[in-house]
Amino acid sequence: MSSDLRGPEEPLAAVRLDRPIAETVTPRPALSRLPAYSAGRPPTPAEGLTPYKLSSNENPLGPVPAAARAVAAVDTLHRYPNPTAESLRAALAEHLQVPAEDLVAGTGSLGALTQILDAFVGSGSDGEPDEVVYAWRSFEAYPIVVRTAGARDVMVPVTADGRHDLPAMLEAITERTRVVMLCTPNNPTGPALTHREVADFVAVVPRDVVVVIDEAYQEYVRGEDRLDALALYRRHPNVAVLRTFSKAHGLAALRVGYSLAQQELTRHLRAVAPPFAVSTVAEAAAVASLASTDEVGSRVETLIAERDRVRAALLDDGWTVPEAQGNFLWLPLGDRAGDFAHAAGVQALAVRAFDGDGVRVSIGEPEANDRLIALCRNLPELRRAS
Template structure:
């Protein structure tokens, strides 16, 4: 028997070693006399509706595998959204559903070439990780000064290798939402064989004029995928449940790459209970939208120039001062999300947390 001896450490494949690390929002640090608040992960501070807790308490099948395709949830969504159940594919949060899309439609090819995925930047931090893990090449298009997608530049970036385009609306972390008319115009100009993903993780919080009707675009454009989650408005972030909606010429391929049992029994039951009490979900969202408006108005009054956020957060374009601001927030027992050299994203949280954040913005001075 031949024995092999290799020196050195065990290393991953090259593409893995080059991946950027995902940096989750950190918890707040305690400070004397102050209640700590986490405003760094865009979580819903109000939590899920009471019916979710009851639904979870009634589950006695933890020793059984969940439904492989979350059929109950998909059926409930199909009835609510008036779409065929076959057009819905569930995933572990919208990120899990997005991973299915990229794995199915973009990667590396047998001739050594790479498919391309276009998205705005800065946008959702997981985009480059998902794209590069699949072996595809990401093509980033800078957002404009007001934090909005530069759709014309994104169209100009399309090549024969473009397979997927990601439109994050509202955009995380900058906040602006795309209008229906501009997305409709974008789709009319983009090649019909390129998959266009409308990432709507925060769509329940949008209150802008000409609001995007993503479902109508999915019905008229077979290359459109709508991406949604229960993590934000429904307050189910810990249970990881999301879904995509697309034509069956797309979903048939998503099911091939989807991990079986991706949505747990707990997650499915919680999501269904939340859907059955949408009036309460909407009340919670409305209160957070009102707080967003109050916070934004206070920041404008204090002299800040910030993008018009349509999510459950605001963006401070602080550039090189971002880490300094986050550090000063930490002294106030507030955890915020700093993107070094770019800006700070702050979740709309509890009223006391928002008040403390507003006061920090009023008194903030950069420390050299």
């Protein structure tokens, strides 16, 4: 606004700007296209029953003692954190045997994904939105962060058994595609991609398309031909790997994760990454947990044993339960998902219903898992629906 718009004694209120003025403040048009994120709800108390939250894929065993001690020892709450989580990146570099420059910290793996989208998608030079290809149903936050970045999401339906349809995803790539996302194990349906599947896929994706491998649950994967995402990152400059301390490490409340990619990508991610994103408390806990991998691994094995036990019981009772490689199970109940969630709520179990698709149930404490098995045995009509 130039100074000649008003006289020396004229109040600012008298100034007239040379542009039309709307009656209200309006947000970006992209916000009107955002679905709401539905976080897992806490359980509803029921008389005589201990309530259990099985709706958010949290680790019921919590963090290892060393991480809890590291949190308690932080006495610098009045100081800013390390700008780029240097201590955590150094610890990860040693643990993974990668350069620290290939690591970018974020607020959970979702924060790290947001950095990738901020750096590589938006609108093209012609004003049209870029495209991001991913499987669906998959992580509920994907359409939110993609559309917030100003891009168009291209959802490729998963197969009947909840797996990524990789040939169809390749077919969905166009000249407008900037990012392809693979969620493995897929949340909420459960199956994991094999190394051969992903290696063959990445080999034919155009080099100018970023392939994001979201491995939030990678510690829980078992079976043959497990994905070695680090080998693919080392071979392909367009591959970025996402990991988090929220799940296996039990640090969900602290919001700390990271991306791993060659510097061809990370130099752009550092440009958009907000400084001080990872708190001092979160960084200290993550470093301590990383140094306690044996204890973390033991807790993971306990949850895997529970996961396999519960799935086997449900399969024996006639339920359809896809391959489960995370710390959760998927019940493909379709339109009956809400009925199951209500029945679980009566039993003081909070589960995550996806209307029209199914129900995701996190693996919790043994008592919670036993109650889930009993609940399913008492719902034969829903078992048939699955």
